[in-house]
Amino acid sequence: MIQWYPGHMVKARREIEQNLKVVDIVIMLLDARAPLACRNPELEQMIRQKSLILVLNKADLAEARSTSRSKAYLKRQGYWVAAMDSLHCRGSKEVLDLIKKAYSPVAAVMMQKGRRVRPVRVMVVGVPNVGKSSFINCLAGRKIARVGEKPGITRGRQWLRIREDIELMDTPGLMWPKIEDEKQGLKLALLNIIGENAYxxxxxxxxxxxxxxxxxxxxxxxxxxxxxxxxxxxxxxxxxxxxxxxxxxxxxxxxxxxxxxxxxxxxxxxxxxxxxx
Ligand SMILES: Nc1nc2c(ncn2[C@@H]2O[C@H](COP(=O)(O)OP(=O)(O)O)[C@@H](O)[C@H]2O)c(=O)[nH]1
Ligand SMILES: [Mg+2]
CATH class of the missing domain: 1.10.1580.10 (Conserved Hypothetical Protein Ylqf; Chain: A; domain 2)
Known part of the structure; x- marks a missing residue:
């Protein structure tokens, strides 16, 4: 049985919890080739009170039919879902539209109260190697996160104003999958999500x-x-x-x-x- 946890799991969890307090929307990246295998119900519990957008990343490596099926399935479960190829920055418009939609009820309340609508604050989370840094760079339209970098060291949290109305947290939240069975472990290993010492x-x-x-x-x-x-x-x-x-x-x-x-x-x-x- 494949067992795998990042060494700094507790720290990663605490960090996500802390960061959640200051964001409006969480974007969770899943590998489009096996989106369900990338999930972790316990970590998703923490995010429950936020708007959650699921992005099926690396869509260029997945079969279009499977990706459509996964999208439909996740939509039926009540999530905002988009597909993305962060290597070539294809699909960011769909994601930007979803951010707007997900934020509009909050923005509406601010307007009703006569307040200025502030930019929406977005945090990106996902398992290792799913493309968080690449995705952030696509959304920002410039290189701000290092691709291929091993997570671990946390720099100070910073907001990046990527559009007039969107702020992005520069450090993505590291998640780890909840491995329920051998098959799921094999998928995650094949997708290079779990470290090679585990299999x-x-x-x-x-x-x-x-x-x-x-x-x-x-x-x-x-x-x-x-x-x-x-x-x-x-x-x-x-x-x-x-x-x-x-x-x-x-x-x-x-x-x-x-x-x-x-x-x-x-x-x-x-x-x-x-x-x-
Ligand atoms: N083909 C493809 N490769 C991607 C995509 N997004 C990221 N990658 C590659 O996946 C690897 C990990 O990406 P990175 O952004 O560092 O992932 P992170 O660990 O989640 O921050 C890198 O080699 C990226 O070039 C994508 O949408 N399609
Ligand atoms: Mg990264």
Whole structure:
């Protein structure tokens, strides 16, 4: 069973709690390839009293049909939902529209009381690697958060005025998923959300091959030259290793190398758009 928590979980939780007090809207990023696996009901409880917008990020790496289905499902649950590709900043308009919509009841109250409507304050949260920094940069239209940076050190909280009417908290809130079962752990490992110390790459690679066998056998046939896609996962990995010449010193098939290869190729989208939910 895959177990994983960030080392500074307690601190991260306290930080989100503190920051929540001063924001109007929380934007929670989920990986569009497996949005449900990225969630954590306990952490979402903390956010309950705020307006929550769910953004299915990395939509460019997900299957459009699956993303639409996930969006519809989450909308039925009463959330504001948008999809986004933060690598190319596609979809930010939809997100900006949702921010406006979610804030309008609060703004209306301010106006009724004859107060000036202040800019809406937004905080971004999500699991590691889901694209929080990239997303913040897209929304801001400039580089303010460092992409690929490991979370941990907190600088002072700062508000960034990204539009006339929107302020964004510069440090995103780190969340961690609630891992309920083996399958969910494998998805999170495949999406590079949980640290690599928590799993065996070979296990995750076998899961990936299973996904490919079920929904994308052509990737196995065409990209990896696997002739019989009905073979067990282990044998398919061995066939890929042979085809790619991934052998260890003694001439044996190198299962570590082939596992790492397929995981990397999935993660950077080289196999095409492949959703896990
Ligand atoms: N393809 C794709 N890659 C993304 C997207 N958003 C972020 N990434 C990549 O995912 C990795 C982690 O992004 P980062 O913004 O640092 O995530 P954070 O840990 O949540 O802040 C980086 O390599 C980004 O380039 C996206 O929408 N599509
Ligand atoms: Mg980051």
């Amino acid at each position: 065996q790459e070979y296990d995750v690679a076998r899961y990936l091959v299973e996904v490919l066998k079920q929904g994308h056998p052509d990737v196995l046939r065409e990209r990896y030259r696997v002739q019989n896609v009905d073979l067990p996962e282990e044998e398919i990995l061995a066939a890929i290793a042979t085809a790619r010449g991934l052998l260890s010193k003694g001439g044996q098939i190198d299962l570590d190398k082939v596992s790492r290869l397929v995981l990397q190729e999935y993660r950077r989208g080289a196999m095409g758009s492949i959703s896990l939910e």
